[in-house]
Amino acid sequence: MKIEQATIKDIARELNVSSSTVSRALKDYPGISDETKRKVKELAKKLNYRPNAIALSLRKSRSFTIGVIIPEVVHFFFSTVISGIEEVAYSRGYNVILTQTNEKLDREQSSIDTMLSNQIDGFLVSYSKETKDFNHFSRLLDQGYPIVFFDRVPEIPNAINVMVDDYQGAFDAVSHLITQGYSRIVHLAGPKNLKISQERERGYRDALKNYGIAINEELIVECPIGTSDEGQKITKSLLDNLKQKPDAFFGNNDMAAVGAMLACKAAGLRVPEDVGIVGFSNWQFCSMIEPSLSSVAQPGFNMGAKATEMLLDIIEKKVNPEEVKDALTLETELLVRKSSVRLRG
Amino acid sequence: MKIEQATIKDIARELNVSSSTVSRALKDYPGISDETKRKVKELAKKLNYRPNAIALSLRKSRSFTIGVIIPEVVHFFFSTVISGIEEVAYSRGYNVILTQTNEKLDREQSSIDTMLSNQIDGFLVSYSKETKDFNHFSRLLDQGYPIVFFDRVPEIPNAINVMVDDYQGAFDAVSHLITQGYSRIVHLAGPKNLKISQERERGYRDALKNYGIAINEELIVECPIGTSDEGQKITKSLLDNLKQKPDAFFGNNDMAAVGAMLACKAAGLRVPEDVGIVGFSNWQFCSMIEPSLSSVAQPGFNMGAKATEMLLDIIEKKVNPEEVKDALTLETELLVRKSSVRLRG
DNA sequence: TTTTTTATTGCAATCGTTTGCGTCAACGTT
DNA sequence: AACGTTGACGCAAACGATTGCAATAAAAAA
Numbered sequence: 001m002k003i004e005q006a007t008i009k010d011i012a013r014e015l016n017v018s019s020s021t022v023s024r025a026l027k028d029y030p031g032i033s034d035e036t037k038r039k040v041k042e043l044a045k046k047l048n049y050r051p052n053a054i055a056l057s058l059r060k061s062r063s064f065t066i067g068v069i070i071p072e073v074v075h076f077f078f079s080t081v082i083s084g085i086e087e088v089a090y091s092r093g094y095n096v097i098l099t100q101t102n103e104k105l106d107r108e109q110s111s112i113d114t115m116l117s118n119q120i121d122g123f124l125v126s127y128s129k130e131t132k133d134f135n136h137f138s139r140l141l142d143q144g145y146p147i148v149f150f151d152r153v154p155e156i157p158n159a160i161n162v163m164v165d166d167y168q169g170a171f172d173a174v175s176h177l178i179t180q181g182y183s184r185i186v187h188l189a190g191p192k193n194l195k196i197s198q199e200r201e202r203g204y205r206d207a208l209k210n211y212g213i214a215i216n217e218e219l220i221v222e223c224p225i226g227t228s229d230e231g232q233k234i235t236k237s238l239l240d241n242l243k244q245k246p247d248a249f250f251g252n253n254d255m256a257a258v259g260a261m262l263a264c265k266a267a268g269l270r271v272p273e274d275v276g277i278v279g280f281s282n283w284q285f286c287s288m289i290e291p292s293l294s295s296v297a298q299p300g301f302n303m304g305a306k307a308t309e310m311l312l313d314i315i316e317k318k319v320n321p322e323e324v325k326d327a328l329t330l331e332t333e334l335l336v337r338k339s340s341v342r343l344r345g
Numbered sequence: 346m347k348i349e350q351a352t353i354k355d356i357a358r359e360l361n362v363s364s365s366t367v368s369r370a371l372k373d374y375p376g377i378s379d380e381t382k383r384k385v386k387e388l389a390k391k392l393n394y395r396p397n398a399i400a401l402s403l404r405k406s407r408s409f410t411i412g413v414i415i416p417e418v419v420h421f422f423f424s425t426v427i428s429g430i431e432e433v434a435y436s437r438g439y440n441v442i443l444t445q446t447n448e449k450l451d452r453e454q455s456s457i458d459t460m461l462s463n464q465i466d467g468f469l470v471s472y473s474k475e476t477k478d479f480n481h482f483s484r485l486l487d488q489g490y491p492i493v494f495f496d497r498v499p500e501i502p503n504a505i506n507v508m509v510d511d512y513q514g515a516f517d518a519v520s521h522l523i524t525q526g527y528s529r530i531v532h533l534a535g536p537k538n539l540k541i542s543q544e545r546e547r548g549y550r551d552a553l554k555n556y557g558i559a560i561n562e563e564l565i566v567e568c569p570i571g572t573s574d575e576g577q578k579i580t581k582s583l584l585d586n587l588k589q590k591p592d593a594f595f596g597n598n599d600m601a602a603v604g605a606m607l608a609c610k611a612a613g614l615r616v617p618e619d620v621g622i623v624g625f626s627n628w629q630f631c632s633m634i635e636p637s638l639s640s641v642a643q644p645g646f647n648m649g650a651k652a653t654e655m656l657l658d659i660i661e662k663k664v665n666p667e668e669v670k671d672a673l674t675l676e677t678e679l680l681v682r683k684s685s686v687r688l689r690g
Numbered sequence: 691t692t693t694t695t696t697a698t699t700g701c702a703a704t705c706g707t708t709t710g711c712g713t714c715a716a717c718g719t720t
Numbered sequence: 721a722a723c724g725t726t727g728a729c730g731c732a733a734a735c736g737a738t739t740g741c742a743a744t745a746a747a748a749a750a
Contacts, residue, residue, distance in 0.1 A: 034474040055706035285630030400736035
């Protein structure tokens, strides 16, 4: 049988005082004699008293819990973000309740509902690929619920967004490929409705423009799923069908880039001599494959940490959400490895 | 300003009935007139009423929340486990609150404390590498708290454990290497205090014995950290120092195995012709590297799902913890890829 | 018409904690 | 001796929902 936790009432009864006294004694409120405080604390320790956070939540209409909504846990980038969130939340005394949407809108909706029921103090969200309409978030914002979006951020009024500089990251990656002498650069793009995909594509285009290279729309291919299989198939079909063979691939993510690498190898092309490849996200495996994959590192941990700091600051009213800059952009870092270097520095 | 949620009282006041009536009407209790039910439900919908789960928790001493304690989120295997946990918990109407210990015992302790404060209904835990003593868990079990351990499971009375058959997985992997003609097989072992490490080592030893190969203790090396860097360094020093060069590596995990692969390549050895390599866990990158890495697949999602099913069954008293088998072992699957095949099938 | 039944609803306690306000005795001041 | 202070504590309401036990009125039975 489950042994119930000792409560303030138990302590009060045992000591023949009122619960108010016990409560105040435990918190070192003035107006309680040292003698009483001593006795209360002693008994509390002996009974292994633990305040009931649920009762506290009810009283204060605060739960010291934040809700995290992400597309998928099994995703290196998101798992690093979670790690950052967890660290900050823990150190500031908050709990994290987590749900993954599996990229489904209805899961997103219902997760929000149960979190609201659970009186969470704020949301941290990266929305699903299915989400094209943001009314469910706007409504929450209007009602004054603190929300901080990260990575996948919506363009709606009053939203507070933490993201990486996808544009710059892509721009850097493609510029790097160009300076390495690659010029017919394929972009394995992401889903068009995600702002991050748009930004990365924009960075790709601008880098080409910047070096005076004409943009060939045939070289921009959407990879909606984002697996290495998909990248492999798409790359193969490009290699088979394009008259002008491409000589480099910039992947919207690392999985697609690896797919491209495998397809190139299978086609007898050497990486990086014949084909240069750069990915995005810097998954752990980038440095473990042969040749090692250059990639744009996103500061996942940092993003989670920053987003959480910001959310908690808003919750604790340390900052006014109206006054906070509506977007915080974190720097990416291009990690140049073997897959994209054919000139000696 | 945050707009407060409508409560039962709000509905009651508006309709000039008591809160009891509203409560019963909402739940279709008998003894409430259809007319009243209609009006209550209508207004509830209009006010966007959402039951306050906190109040409910307080009343019922149940929170419909389970606590998950894991070493690290950023770990492919654990993230798949989380995914499985999340799925089952969600579908059965439970919330998941998550903490990572970062392999620290004190984090483990304090996570348990805050979870207890939050009246969670049960624990799902995979303990930290620092944990050598299980009193904090035994105490909880004695008090009747439902706990299900997964992957890293303790050997304490009454514990309910879900694990993979590490022994068999290791046995299969090493047997496979032997039948491929490798015989001087190194085992890059895990931390000695983890049962999973012990089991994998036992599988390694028994496989060798089974084929009549003498066990050379020099070939069993502990890799306490478990990164690819560590694996690489250790492998290099083995290659440099052993008189009898090893011809295969069985890694306690994939990272160590990849490290071994890189070190071998760096030493001019060919994989799999000169050296065979098998890892453990089947991380995503296994199929993306060259040569692709053979590995023992652990059913992470399934493990998370099973453990959660079991925990919720206990919580909901669908099963009696005394009667449940104290251990559930899931099958592993050896995925043979290029890194360990030098004989044609 | 009186009594019994039935349908519908309200009261109040409960879960554990906090907190504004009141109480009461002991003490100090003039 | 009468008064004001002060120190130490208790009462009771509140947070939101549930639920056993009345309570009330209307309908049915006698």
